[in-house]
Amino acid sequence: MTRRIELQVHSEEERERRDAAANRALLLETAERLFTEQGVEPVTMAEIAQVAGVGKGTLYRRFAHKGELCLALLDNQLLAFQDSQLDELRQLHEREVPYLEQLAHFLRAVVAFTEQHMPLLCEIAQYTPVPDGEDLERPHSWQYMTVHGLIRRAQNAGELAPDVDAPFLAEALLAPLVAHTYRFQRERLGFTPERVSEGLSRIVQDLAAAS
Amino acid sequence: MTRRIELQVHSEEERERRDAAANRALLLETAERLFTEQGVEPVTMAEIAQVAGVGKGTLYRRFAHKGELCLALLDNQLLAFQDSQLDELRQLHEREVPYLEQLAHFLRAVVAFTEQHMPLLCEIAQYTPVPDGEDLERPHSWQYMTVHGLIRRAQNAGELAPDVDAPFLAEALLAPLVAHTYRFQRERLGFTPERVSEGLSRIVQDLAAAS
DNA sequence: ATACCAAGTGGACTTCAGTCCGTTTTTCTG
DNA sequence: CAGAAAAACGGACTGAAGTCCACTTGGTAT
Numbered sequence: 001m002t003r004r005i006e007l008q009v010h011s012e013e014e015r016e017r018r019d020a021a022a023n024r025a026l027l028l029e030t031a032e033r034l035f036t037e038q039g040v041e042p043v044t045m046a047e048i049a050q051v052a053g054v055g056k057g058t059l060y061r062r063f064a065h066k067g068e069l070c071l072a073l074l075d076n077q078l079l080a081f082q083d084s085q086l087d088e089l090r091q092l093h094e095r096e097v098p099y100l101e102q103l104a105h106f107l108r109a110v111v112a113f114t115e116q117h118m119p120l121l122c123e124i125a126q127y128t129p130v131p132d133g134e135d136l137e138r139p140h141s142w143q144y145m146t147v148h149g150l151i152r153r154a155q156n157a158g159e160l161a162p163d164v165d166a167p168f169l170a171e172a173l174l175a176p177l178v179a180h181t182y183r184f185q186r187e188r189l190g191f192t193p194e195r196v197s198e199g200l201s202r203i204v205q206d207l208a209a210a211s
Numbered sequence: 212m213t214r215r216i217e218l219q220v221h222s223e224e225e226r227e228r229r230d231a232a233a234n235r236a237l238l239l240e241t242a243e244r245l246f247t248e249q250g251v252e253p254v255t256m257a258e259i260a261q262v263a264g265v266g267k268g269t270l271y272r273r274f275a276h277k278g279e280l281c282l283a284l285l286d287n288q289l290l291a292f293q294d295s296q297l298d299e300l301r302q303l304h305e306r307e308v309p310y311l312e313q314l315a316h317f318l319r320a321v322v323a324f325t326e327q328h329m330p331l332l333c334e335i336a337q338y339t340p341v342p343d344g345e346d347l348e349r350p351h352s353w354q355y356m357t358v359h360g361l362i363r364r365a366q367n368a369g370e371l372a373p374d375v376d377a378p379f380l381a382e383a384l385l386a387p388l389v390a391h392t393y394r395f396q397r398e399r400l401g402f403t404p405e406r407v408s409e410g411l412s413r414i415v416q417d418l419a420a421a422s
Numbered sequence: 423a424t425a426c427c428a429a430g431t432g433g434a435c436t437t438c439a440g441t442c443c444g445t446t447t448t449t450c451t452g
Numbered sequence: 453c454a455g456a457a458a459a460a461c462g463g464a465c466t467g468a469a470g471t472c473c474a475c476t477t478g479g480t481a482t
Contacts, residue, residue, distance in 0.1 A: 017448055017459060044438060055462030060440065125391075127439090137395075168410035171396055175386035180336075184348075185382055199379035203414070210417035228429060228478060255468060266432030271470065338469090 024062050027052050031069055040070065040119040067127035070120045071138065078139055081113050085146070099154035100208045104201040106150065107173060110143055111200070114177050115193045118186075121179035140178070144170055154208075161211040169207075173200060235273050238263050242280055251281065251330040278338035281331045282349065289350055292324050296357070310365035311419045315412040317361065318384060321354055322411070325388050326404045329397075332390035351389070355381055365419075372422040380418075384411060 016024065030052040034043045045066055049059040063069035085106060092102045114121060121139065128137070148170040154160040175181065176196065185191040227235065241263040245254045256277055260270040274280035296317060303313045325332060332350065339348070359381040365371040387393065387407065396402040 019447070020460060023460085045440080046438070049462090056440085056464095057442085057462050058460070061460065065440075137399075164413060165406065165410045167400065168396075168402060168406060169414070171400065171402075172383075172387045172410060172414065175389070175392050176383045178386070178389070178392055181386050181389055181392065185379075188348075189378065189382065191379060191382075195376065195379060199376045199383060202375060203380070203383065203418070206421035207414070207417050210420035230478070231430060234430085256470080257468070260432090267470080268433070268472080269431050272430065276470075 020062070023052075023054055023058055027054070027059055027062060027069075028073060032073060035073070035119075040123050045069075065127045067124045070123045070127075074117060074120050074124070074139070077117065078142075081109075082142060085109055089146075089150075098159055098208075099150050099157055100159050100204050103147065103150040103154065103173075104204050106146060107177075107200045107204070108197045110174070110177055111182075111193050111197045114179065114182050115186075118179060118183055122183060125179045140174065143174055143177075147173055159208055159211065164207070164211075173203070176200070231273070234263075234265055234269055238265070238270055238273055238280075239284060243284060246284070246330075251334050256280075276338045278335045281334045281338075285328060285331050285335070285350070288328065289353075292320075293353060296320055300357075300361075309370055309419075310361050310368055311370050311415050314358065314361040314365065314384075315415050317357060318388075318411045318415070319408045321385070321388055322393075322404050322408045325390065325393050326397075329390060329394055333394060336390045351385065354385055354388075358384055370419055370422065375418070375422075384414070387411070 027048065031043070031048050034048060034051060045059060046056060048069075049056045052059070059069075063072060088109075089102055089106065092105060097105075124139075148166055151160065151164070151166040151169055155162045155164065155166065176185065176199075182196070185196060186193075238259065242254070242259050245259060245262060256270060257267060259280075260267045263270070270280075274283060299320075300313055300317065303316060308316075335350075359377055362371065362375070362377045362380055366373045366375065366377065387396065387410075393407070396407060397404075
């Protein structure tokens with residue numbers, strides 16, 4: 001046998017060596033602890049490596065930059081969020097709740113998620129070298145697809161005019177929830193999460209009413 | 212006479228020394244040239260100082276960081292933009308164009324401005340240390356006040372339901388025009404400026420229709 | 423004119439992100 | 453179990469932002 005055929009769709013990158021896997025876990029634990037103690041932003045990559053007792057090279061071999069590390073830390077919670085949302089949307093769908101109402105519900109959940117993970121999300125956005133980005137926007141990307149999907153279904157169901165630009169509308173509804181923009185609203189404008197949720201719901205409602 | 216009373220409302224910070232003013236101008240010219248030649252992002256502060264033939268300390272005394280330098284470079288054009296917009300809005304108002312239409316017009320103008328100055332605006336956003344920000348958001352701040360004002364007038368004129376959260380709506384309409392968010396739409400989603408303008412106008416229209 | 427001093431200046435220095443590469447460890451193969 | 457290839461490791465190094473401070477200079481008061 002020359003090479004095992006890749007069967008799994010996801011994360012089949014021919015497994016890390018044992019020491020590598022151990023270090024990945026160690027680094028994630030260390031980072032999480034330091035973040036809890038000092039907050040995300042002030043902790044440096046060098047500090048994480050040092051406290052974990054490995055060289056910087058090792059740290060950077062696992063995580064190309066601080067953003068990737070933060071994303072890894074968020075990964076489990078992101079998966080959980082996605083699962084719970086898919087589930088809730090399915091339930092709403094079974095109860096034949098209109099798509100635009102599902103959308104409002106989903107946006108509310110995204111607000112909560114953003115609120116909860118603001119520091120990590122800001123850091124992820126910060127350390128994403130412009131042209132790269134691909135997977136760093138993963139949280140946003142999934143949210144975008146979901147919102148876009150709900151909008152299109154709403155259009156198909158006649159809840160929303162079919163000539164509305166669904167991709168743009170999806171982006172516009174999520175734009176206030178981009179980490180830095182959201183933080184600005186929270187910290188400088190003094191908006192509460194509820195206020196943001198309500199505001200977005202209202203926009204969605206009015207879009208429906210206009211159709 | 213002990214101290215001249217400050218009469219001017221703006222920029223009365225007791226004037227720079229002649230050499231300082233000369234260096235400010237020199238640095239702005241140099242930065243502008245380098246930005247034109249190489250683009251904004253790859254030019255370093257050290258390079259600007261070096262090419263201008265001054266020490267880094269001098270550069271940083273004038274401009275606390277790259278964001279401030281970029282903002283200074285944008286300042287004239289920002290003033291021109293504000294003037295032209297105030298003028299246009301005044302004209303629209305005289306022709307008794309509805310406020311929400313004025314708003315759509317203004318948002319279109321902001322899209323154009325953002326489009327034109329994207330590199331500088333991104334850099335300004337990048338180098339704004341979190342807690343600071345005050346004047347770095349000046350472009351956004353003025354846009355925000357204008358949009359907010361138009362929304363409230365629309366409400367007073369009965370064009371828009373009075374229970375809409377005007378401050379939030381202003382922020383939500385401008386959120387897609389925050390530099391990084393806008394760039395994402397342009398470069399990764401492939402939206403054209405027209406598409407963004409149209410999309411925002413449509414939202415504004417539908418808000419009106421729903422009231 | 424002189425002398426004083428706040429403002430301005432230059433560049434070495436610190437800090438942090440991220441890279442590089444010679445050395446060590448794991449794992450695979452016979 | 454030995455030997456070799458691949459992967460991982462560590463920490464010195466680079467590059468850029470931003471700070472610091474001893475020194476100089478332009479405005480002002482005498």
